[in-house]
Amino acid sequence: MSDSIKKKRFQTVVLPHLNSAFNLACWLTRNRQDAEDVVQEAYLRAFRFFDGFHGEDGRAWLLTIVRNTFYNWYQGSQKQRQETSFDEELHQAAPGDVIGQMAADNDPEALLMRKDSELQLQQALQALPLEFREVMVMRELEELSYKQIAAIVGIPIGTVMSRLGRGRKLLATILAPTSAAPVAPSRQER
Template sequence: MKRFEELFAPHLDAAYNLARWLTGNDSAASDVVQESALRAFRFSQRFTDGNAKAWFLTIVRNESYTWLKAVAGRHWVAFSDEHSEEDELPSQAHSPELLAIHTENASLIQQALCALPPAYREVIVLKELEDLPYKDIALVADIPIGTVMSRLARARAMLKLELMKLHAHE
């Protein structure tokens, strides 16, 4: 138990973040992270050395895709506009106009990111939100580093295109 707490527990937030972006569903993300944590705990003796975060996120990625296959045919679910208690509270320095713009931009980015295919969404999430280096993304996604870089470049271009589409519809 102590080994799990030292190696993998610090990465539970990153695991949930990845699972939520891949599944598009809060409840599914929680289930995926719970199952992934159980697997990491059961098989922690297999992890001998290296990057614990990448190893754990690989399990989360695989569990997320297993969940997606189980609900095949289902459409991607857009994220809700609900905010958790942990969301950043507005400071008094922000005007209502700036807060409205920030909220609208965040919503557009979420919509655009949800429109990307999972393989592209995952590299964006792992790089831009989890700040993993290319080599760790390659481990998590089980693809060569060159593929990570090209997929990330393509994902960024696709994200830009989606944002432009959404902006045009305003």
């Protein structure tokens, strides 16, 4: 395939799914900058191996590459983290920095209009273990079919369904209201 035909076909089949790729990468990496790096690497890989793509579902194919790129990046960063000494001041982060960073990039007026429940849901999704979070994001946010998710993750459809079920239960547990704090006795009860 000539380079110009390859570029045009790539732009038609793969490029429109950039938002989905970035969304998945954000949820997997929990960091906007790392997600950008993962997506950039994934698109380079997708273009490099585009001649081997003969399917019709460019979105599922691309998200598979994003997921695999993330896991390669994650293993590399884990290995580097083990080899690097920990500097408390350099690595100190406040809880919710990822969500705060993502929110800071949006329009302030839109931020004011967002519901508290959205923030709670995002935080709950972030708290899920990776194996549940990735299938939840693909199904609930990216609206992929069980079959597509199974192909992307490389697991049977039944396992996808199981992870979704368990992920939803964990999410419900995380979002469940905590038991009310004990009320201090009134003056009359003392």
